[in-house]
């Protein structure tokens with residue numbers, strides 16, 4: 001029974017490692033989702049900045065074209081003989097000049113907007129990079145934790161092997177059957193007074209007596225194997241004093 005309890009202790013620790021091993025990939029998946037979201041945010045901010053820069057460039061090019069047109073019209077004015085045509089061209093030039101001045105104002109506003117947007121983008125970029133770095137570090141940490149859990153589990157599995165041969169086969173198969181049925185937790189539990197510490201239900205007096213007498217009995221409520229803690233420590237003391 002004592003060997004079985006040692007085996008159970010190892011099994012429970014192995015189980016805890018496995019639970020952790022299963023949780024870590026989920027945790028990493030969450031980190032990756034957060035990272036993707038941050039990358040997306042960074043792209044959005046960059047696009048907004050680019051859009052302003054593009055508008056600025058387009059406006060400047062448009063002004064240049066209009067100015068070239070004005071120069072062309074200015075030259076044409078000299079060649080025109082008819083007053084009507086002359087007036088029409090003057091009107092055309094005037095119109096272009098007005099459009100140019102509107103666009104120049106827009107460019108001045110854009111420059112202010114761009115300065116703001118650039119400063120904001122740099123701040124955002126710094127913040128997002130810091131957040132990404134932090135997530136990167138967390139990923140590395142959970143990777144290390146996973147490697148540790150695997151290593152710990154493998155070491156425990158190695159430790160477990162000799163115990164398997166030492167437990168009485170009938171008892172071992174009972175233990176295995178209970179463990180296969182139970183979702184988690186121990187399959188062998190101590191009696192707590194008259195109560196099974198696995199399911200917290202009262203145990204029948206006859207079973208208590210048999211367990212106290214050193215027999216292996218199962219709780220009739222939950223099916224877990226019962227042992228008497230006092231008897232176990234008594235046995236330990238006897239074993240120690242006999243050495």
Ligand SMILES: [Zn+2]
Pocket residue numbers: 196197198199200201219220221222223224
């Ligand atoms: Zn029980």
